[in-house]
Amino acid sequence: MLSGLLFVVFAIGAVATPSPQTLDSSLTLLIDNDLQGASSPVSNSGVLLLEARSLENAGKTCEAVGEQLWSLKLGTKSIQANLNYLKYVDPDLGLSQFWVASGNQSARAIDIYGRIVHAEPEAKLPVLCSQSAPFSNVTAQDTGERWQVTVNSNNEFLTGYRDRLSFRFLGVRYAPQPKRFTYSEPYVGNGGEVSALEYDSQCVQAGNIGSEDCLFLNIWTTHIPAKPTTKKLKPVMFWIHGGSFINGAASDPTFDGGNLASRGDVVVVTVNYRLNTLGFLALNDGVTNGNFGLADQVNALEWVRKNIKDFGGDPDRITIFGQSAGAGSVQALIASPKSIGKFAGAIPVSNLASKDPSTGYTTYYTIEEEVEALGNTILKETGCANATSQVDCLRSISPHTLAGGLSTFARSPVVDGTYLTSDKLQLEGPTLPVRIMMGTIRDDGGPFISYPTTTNQTEYLTSQGYDLPPPDLFPIPNIENKTLALFNMATRLVTDSIFRCGNQATVFSGLRNNRFHPVYFYEFNRTYQLPDWPKLDACEPPKTTSRPHGDPNGEYLKCHSGELYYIFGNLARQGLPMRDEFDLLFEQFILDSFSSFARSFDPNPDVEFLKARGFQSTLGEIERSGRWQPSTSEGAMTRRILQWPGVQGPFTEAEQCEYIGLAWDQ
Structure with a gap:
């Protein structure tokens, strides 16, 4: 019964790196993970479990x-949460015992309830080993031989390593370097040994960053099966990074998947894909049809479906999720005939949902439109406009020039007839075979406009590309700081225009037309802004003597990308302070909710799972604030306000959305 629930570590001075095959055992890591890292009072609760012997x-x-x-010596209480979890996932373990260190020359075992018993040495029992691999963080990752493990997958032997929380396989190739402006092909190994100890190259982007040989993915898992069986496999969360389709990387430490895999009981995958002109340029030559970056995502998804069982993941329970341009990618994959049906769940996080195809997130150019809007300028500035073969001419240009040396670049998925066959996700037709959870941040649009240098409303809005809205719909707040008041009003206008209204309208239409299953919609009202973007004081909570890092319960703009640390549970791993007594609890709740959706397509975690894991803060929040209710085809449009404590409420800004032209209630 325990073949899929076993833990292992790697050899000191071993001749060969251990693998499930050489050890004749599956490998799994368990730890009581409260997201506090090495400073946690339960940091020594990790164990490694081997199969019976x-x-x-x-x-x-x-x-x-x-x-x-x-x-x-560590005391049975330190691992009781792990034993409770084992009992939860396999109720038949009631009488099971596990080998532990002997004492007084007596063979000892521990049962599922934490009781120490004597056993015959010849008995075949599963084994609890210590787990002394160190925690990793942004600056320190010990990849030494002691922690390494090898997995035979995709016809190669991939050597990764473990830290305290998970097995980590980094820089795994899913496609060979493709010829520029062609579609990537699946990669299959040659039977050799390959290091997966470090991230590989980012894709080319501005700043002379990255390489064209960049199609790699990264895997975090707590379970490596010796013989994959469907019963023991974990759901997969397949992350697509954002960055306006022009920058970003799967190796960004913000997206480290160790905490999400460990606490969320899932397998996490992050992927690189080609960006900017190298990933999305289309030409009017009948061959260069664009969507190369989108095709890379489909290729990576196929790699995962084919191979993720070797890392403990279930190919039939893949949830794709991404933020910003990553959310745009998720929506494009839902719309794409090349990928639909290859994943079971989708979480677009803060998708830009305006009607403007220049963003490339929700409405797509035709090839001709993209050439007119972007391609002709690129061809002219590279001297390729009149070349016999425009694409061959572009292949002779430095990739870094194409990515950052011109006045413009391509960053839009296009209607190519293969990967995308319509100019938007069709919201009429048969019900899609995907479960959806989606949402925005309250003030998502703030970083997409400049902070005002004037209090003249018309002058400021015109400079940002917006008309003066009706003052009754978008009033300027009556606060002492008049430029901040103007910025707050404009942020509401921009957020409604490119985030809130379009996403609410998508959910409303998809449900009313029975295109969607019930949708779990949310709005973040607590954020933790990234330190390097957008660097707007208005996006930071007010600092006080008692809250030197900011008071999240004070009024501030909740800006784009402010949910990422919470979703991945990486505040402590990033070395960031908890600003109040609720930041950690909220972080735990968000990770638990997002991973619950991957496990069951419901963000309300199973109560027995929470009890078994000892996740009392999340259990308390559900009991206090109630279950997260979905929007349904015949019911109300409802959203979860993600704050502490959370609340449930209706869709908002109906009149504002009607003014913008993205009404959601019609």
């Missing part, structure tokens, strides 16, 4: 992976 072989296998039989 005699006591003598148990000790040898623990030693072979650089560990010892788990010691009672």
Whole structure:
């Protein structure tokens, strides 16, 4: 019964890197993860579990992976949450016992309830090993031999490593470097040994960053099966990074998947894809049809479907999720006939949902429109406009010139007839085979306009590309700081125009036309802004003597990208302070909700799962604020306000959305 629930570590001075095959055991990591990292009071709760064997072989296998039989000196209470979890995932374990370190020359085992018992040394019992791999963080990751493990996948032997929370396989190739402006092909190994200890190159982007050989993905998992079986596989969360389709990388430490995999009980994958002109240029030559970056995402998705079982992931339970341009990618994949049906869930996070195809997020150019809007300028500035073969001419140009040396660049998916066959996601037709959770941040649009240098409303809005709206719909707040008041009004206008209204309208139409299953919609009203973007004081909570890092309960703009640390649970890993007593609790709740959707397509975690894991803060929030209710085809449009504590409420800004031209209630 335990073949899929076993833990292992890697050999000190071993001749060969351990693998499930050489150890004759599946590998799994369990830890009571409260997202506090090395400073957590339960940081020593990790264990490694091996499949059943005699006591003598148990000790040898623990030693072979650089560990010892788990010691009672740590106290049974330290691992009781792990035992409770094992009982939760397999109720038949009630009488199971596990080898632990012997004492007083007596063979000892521990049962699922934490009781120490004596056992015959020849008995075949699963094994608890110690787990001493260090925590990793942004600046420190120990990839030494002691922590390494090899997985045979995609006809190659991939050597990754473990830290305290998960097994990590970084820089895994899913496609060979494609010829520029052609579609990537699936990669299959040649039977050799390949290092997966470090991230590989980013894709080319402005600033002379990256390489054209960049089609790699990264995997975080807590379970490596010896013999993959559907029963033991975990859901997969497939992350697509944002960055306006012009920058970003799967190796961004913001998206480190260790905490999400560990606490969320999922397998996490992050992927690179080609960006800017190299990823999205289309030409009127009948061959260069664009969408190369989107095709890379489909190729990576196919790699995952084919190989993720080797890393403990279930190819039939993949949830694609991404933020900003990553959310635009998620929506494009839902719309694409090349990918639909290859994933079961989707979470577009803060998708730009305006009617403007120049953003490329929701409404798509035709090839001809993109050439007119962008392609002709690129061809002219590179001297390729009159070339016999425009695409061959562009292939002779430095990739860094194309990515950052011109006045413009392509960054829009296009209607190419293959990857996208219509100018937007069709909201009429048969019900899509995908479950959806989606939403925005309250003030998502703030970073997309400049802070005013005037209090003249007309002058300021015109400079930002907006007309003066009706004052009754978008009033200027009556606060002392008049430029901030004007910025707040404009932020509401921009947020409605490019985030809130379009996303609400998508949900409304998709549900009313029975195109969508019930949709779980949200709006973040607590954020933790990235330190390097957008660097707007208005997006930071007010600092006080008692809250030197800011008071999240004070009034401030909740800006784009402010949800990312919470979704991945990486505040402590990034070395960031908890600003109040609720930041950690909120972070736990958000990670638990997003990973719950991946497990069950419902962001309300199973209560018995929360009890087994000891996730009391999330359990308390559900009991206090109620279950997250979905919007349905015949019911009300409803959203979860993600704050602490959370509340449920209706869609908003109906009149404002009607003025903008993105009404959601018609």
